[in-house]
Amino acid sequence: MASMWKRWVPAVIAVGVVASVAITVPMVAEASATLPTKTPAQVIALVAGSRVSSFSGTVQQTSNLGLPSLPSTGPGSSSQVASTLALLTGTHSVRVYVDGPSRERAQVIDQLAERDVIRNGSSVWIYDSKANTAQHATLQGHASIMKRPGQSQPGQSQPGQSKPRQTKPEQSMTPSDIATALLAKLESSSTVTVGDQVTVAGRAAYDLVLTPKATDTLIGTVSIAVDSATGLPLGVDLTARGETTPAVSVEFASIDFSKPSASLFAFTPPSGAKVTQESTKKADTGAKPSTKSVTKPKATVSGTGWDAVVSVSNIPSLTKLQTSSEFGLLTTSVPGGHLFHTSLLNILFTTDGRVLVGSVSADRLQAVASAK
C-alpha cells in the first residue's frame, strides 16, 4: 500500500511548486535596493528636474469608489451610462507612448475593443474601435498638453509630463527653486511627507504623500510614486479618509524609456470608419463639446483647498441625464435634491438645477447649496 501513496507524490509536489512560485514571484519583484533618504523638497526637485521626454508603458487604473459594479455581459456592448460607469469601477489598462513634447498616443485597452488618442504635432485623432468612429482636430499654435473631455487618459494627466515642459520657458528657475515654491504652496493646505520606498513597474520609487490639513474633506491621502532614477512620477494613489486601500490608483504596470517607433504616431482612419472633423476653434480653446447652447454654464467656487465646493448652474442637457433610467439607480434622494456618492467625491443635483461637486461630506454640500 505504501507504494500506492507514492504515486500521489507528483501531485502533491506539483501543487506545492505551483503555489510556491505563485507566492514567491510577486515577492521577488517587490524586493529592491534601498534608496538614500530624501526630504519632500528633494523629491519634488527630482520631479521638476526630470528630463524624460520619450517612453512607452502600460498604465493600470484601479477604481474602488464604492460604486455598484455590474457584471459585464461578455463580448457584447452595453448602454452609454453603463459603459461610462464601467470607467469608474474595476481595473483598466492604458498603453501610453510618448515621444518628445508633441507626439503622444494613448490606447485604452478594452476586451476585444480599443479607444485611441493619437497626437502628432498639431494633429489629434480620437479613434473608437467599437463604434468605428474617428475624430480629427487640429491644435493651433504651440498647444499645451493634450487634454480632451470624455477620454480617460491617466498617463497623460500626470504632473510629470507637464512639469518639464512648463519649466522650459522659465530658464532662470532651477528644479529646486520650483520645488521650494511648490512645496510652500502645498504646505499651506497639506502635510507633505516622504513615505516608505515603493516599487512601481519594477522600479524603486519614492513615495510622496500629501495629507490634507482640512478635516472635512473625504480625501485621506494622495501619494505619488516618483521614480528614483529618472524623477518621472510612476503612479498616483488616492485614498479616502479612514480607508487603507486606495480608492483610485493609477500607476505604470510596465515602462520602457526607449523611443517609441515613429509609425505609432502616424494615423490614417481606416476605410469604413465614420470620420468627423472638429473645428479648430473648439480644439484650441479646449471648450466642452456643448458650446452651442445659448446659456453658458456658470461655475462658482466656495472655499479653497481640499474642501472647496464647485457649484455649477445652467448646465445644458442636464435634464436628459436626470430623466435617464440609470440616474435614479445611481443617486439617492436627499433633502434638496439627488446625491451621487462615491468614497472620494460627492455630487449633489439640486432641485433648482444646480450641480454641486466636492470632495466633502454630503452635509457640507447641502449646506453650501442652501446658503445660496
Place this chain on the structure above:
Amino acid sequence: MLSSEPMTVPTVSGQPLGDEVDVRARPAAGWALLRSEISVLFRRKRTWAMLVALAAVPILIALAVRLTESNPRSNGGSGPAFLDEITHNGLFVAALGLTVCIPLFLPLTVGVVAGDTIAGEASAGTLRYLLIAPAGRLRLLVVKYIGAAVFSLAATLTVAAAGALIGAALFPIGPVTLLSGNTIGVGESLVRSLLIASFITISLLGLSAIGLFFSTLTDVPVGAMAATIVVSVVSQVLDNLPQLDWLHPWLFSNYWLSFGDLLRDPISWTSFGENALLQGAYFIIFGALAFGRFSTKDVLS
C-alpha cells in the same frame, strides 16, 4: 519549465536502468501509441461531427449577415465584437467565429474529447488491453493528453479556416483594420489569425488537463465530459462577477477573450505570456493529479 520536473523525474529516473532493448522499444511503443490514438480520434464519426458543427458556426453567421445585409444596422455597435466589420472585410468572419465559439462550443467539444480519454476506454473495455501493451500508464496518459491537445488545435483551426473561407467567398477581402485603428495587409492578417488560433489552443490546454483528470475518476465517459463542461461554464460565470475579481487571475477561462490583444498595434504579448503560464500551471496540477489517480487505479475493465 522547471516546475514540470516533478512529473517526469519519477519515470525517467525509474526506468532507464533497464536493458537497452527496453529503452529503445519503449519510445517506439510511445510513438506507435500516439499515432494510433490520433488516427482513432480522427476516424471517429463523433470527432468529425463536432468539427463540422464548429465549422458551421462562422458559416451560419456569415450567411445570416450576407442575407440581411440590406438592412442598415440601426443599433450601432450591439452584438458581439467584429460583427459590423465583416461586411467590409470577410477576414473578420474568422475572428467573429472564434469569439462566438470560445465561451461554449469549443469548451463543449474539448470537454467531450478530454472527458472521453480514459473513461471511454474503460467503458468500452479496452483499457486493460492498452495497459497490457508495453506502454505504461504514464505514457498512456501522456498520449491521451496529446490527443486531446491535438483535437483542441484542430477545432480552433477549423473555426478559423471555415470563417476565413466563407468570409472570402461572401464578402470583399482587403487590408484588415486592427483594434487600434491601423490597417495591415492580407498576408499579415493571416499570420495574426494563426497567432489567435494558437492563443486559443493554448487557452484550452488547462481545460483538457482537467478533463483528463475527471476521466481517470470514472468509468462513465458521459460523467467526465459533463463535469468538464460544467467546470468551464462555472469558471466563466465566476469570471463575470466583479465581486470576485481577486479570483479572476486564477481562473483558467480568464484569458479566453484576451486574444484581442493580438489584434492591437503593436501586439500586446502580456496576456499571451500570462495565459501560457496559467494554462501551464493547470496542466501541471491536473496532470499530476490524473497521474496520481490513474497509476493507483484498479483497472477492472
